[in-house]
Amino acid sequence: MRFLLRRLGFYFVAAWVALTLNFFLPRLMPGDPATALFARFRGRLGPEALQALRETFGLTHAPLWRQYLTYVGHALRGDFGVSVAYFPTPVAQVIGTGLLWTILLAGSAVIVSFIIGTLLGVAAAWWRRGWIDAWLPPALVFLGALPYFWLAMVALYVLGFTLDWFPLGHAYSDDLTPSFSPAFLADVAAHAVLPVGSIVIATLGGWLLSMRNTMITILGSDYVNLARAKGLRPARVVLRYAARNALLPSVTSFGMALGFVLGGSLLTEVVFSYPGQGYLLVQAVRNQDYPLMQGIFLVITLAVLGANWLVDVVCLWLDPRIRDSAS
């Protein structure tokens, strides 16, 4: 329990750093931040509304610490101001429309990639110098070196455009209304295959290599040799004895990989015009919609921090040693 609380404290510090970065970034811009930030509102907002918006961001003439407190106060209440591009919708509401799609895309990509990559890593370590071990790691390293979004472009071009097997973009067909009907869910799944698939292929190599390398060390250890000498079935030795312990480093790096994949999936969303955070973020950058941009950055950061904490919980459950050292 103390371990989890300590980690929670750390994530709070990280969230505070992100919030503070968000506060100071506009002030690093050359010139008056407020003018630049709200330049695009001109003509659409009255002076009073503009003043209210300035106060949301703490961009007043008050001393800096005062501005900072105002900003943090508003952020804590989930008030990130009003979006420029989707005026007059509040930023929080715009972000809400894309959050679920990003979680669906990045979440399922990370989980699928982790499971397949780890299993392949186990297989590669068990059949050392077999064909899996000989061909898969270099091939996947090569695929992993491709930028995610480029892989997505190729997949879109070959499987979507040329062969016409999958839809060319968006999260679901325009002629369907979102619901939990089987037809709609199947449509969502068909739209997710290419984006999720391209992320999975690009990230598979990392999981495979990390699992394979740890497995090789563990398969050489005494307790695994003992298990083998006892005549246990190979499947049991590999999965229950070796793989369970070899899994730990992979699980530990899962949290960090999540942030990385989320970043990559932002680019993938752009290629597929998938209506998640990445697509919104890039639209915000192109429209100089600074309030929306900052809001999205904060929400993504908070999501990653939350997921990391969940990974800590899983680690604690998997590895009794952490529990012992913490108490």
Add this chain to the structure above:
Amino acid sequence: MSAPGNGRSMGVALWWEAIHRDRKAGMGAAVLAVFAFIAIFGPLLVGDPQALVGIPLQPPSLHHLLGTTGQGQDVLAQLVVGTRVSLLIGFGVGLAVVLIGALVGVTAGFYGGRIDGLLSLLFNVFLVIPGLPLAIVIAAYLPTGSFTLALVLVITGWAWNARVLRAQTLSLRQRDFVAAVIVTGESDIRIITSEILPTMTSLLVAQVIGSTIYAIGAQVGLEFLGLGDVSAVTWGTNLYWAQNDSALLTGAWWTFAPTGVCVALVGFGLSMLNSGFDEITNPRLQLERAWREHLGRHGVKPARSTPVVRDHA
């Protein structure tokens, strides 16, 4: 007491050994050599990449080996000229990121205590904040350009190196040869620069390679989003214009495919070099290779076991 005095020369020699003894490392080095050649001499061999040389979106032909872009520029010329800038930023950022990482990581690991606590907190926070969104937000606020891009990549990329180098410094700090130097009363700076850093040379080089892979990928990604200097010719901006000119939906694969292959080849070459080097320096893998060769000479197929490392000294 072991005193690895010639640590620096050892590091470079090991790399050299890796390149001509390990097939993977040799392959990686060859790929990189080709790209280095293109980056240095390529721009002299092709024409002006910005010149409008023909009808837009022509497929590859003898006249334009990789076709033309949506603006009517030669794709091959853009690819070759882009290589120089992209590799320069990639290696530059890779170096800078490891320098900063070493500064922070070695300081934290060497001094320990409160300094370590504070610096560790700092790089752990930077590790957990998602890098690409942060990079996008910072780049959007700063004036666009190659320098901004490099700066953003350094800010979001140094933390991992700091973490790895801190761990390494912590373990070196415990060794006898460092303890001996501390007893002789050498200054901290001297201990760090002439005892600790030289011992880590091979790790530092591996870190530079890994960071360069990161830097090239992140750079191409940011430029693809239009956050670089879109008037410059680099790999990332090539992809940006390909996407902007809807290359995908007009079937113009030649405007984006070659660039991606080049990015992947460089990344692949760098990782091969790194993993080949690992095979040479990792005693476990080294022993296994010797064992395999030994068995092979007697016509025996090696079993699944991993040989245990023993000190025969």
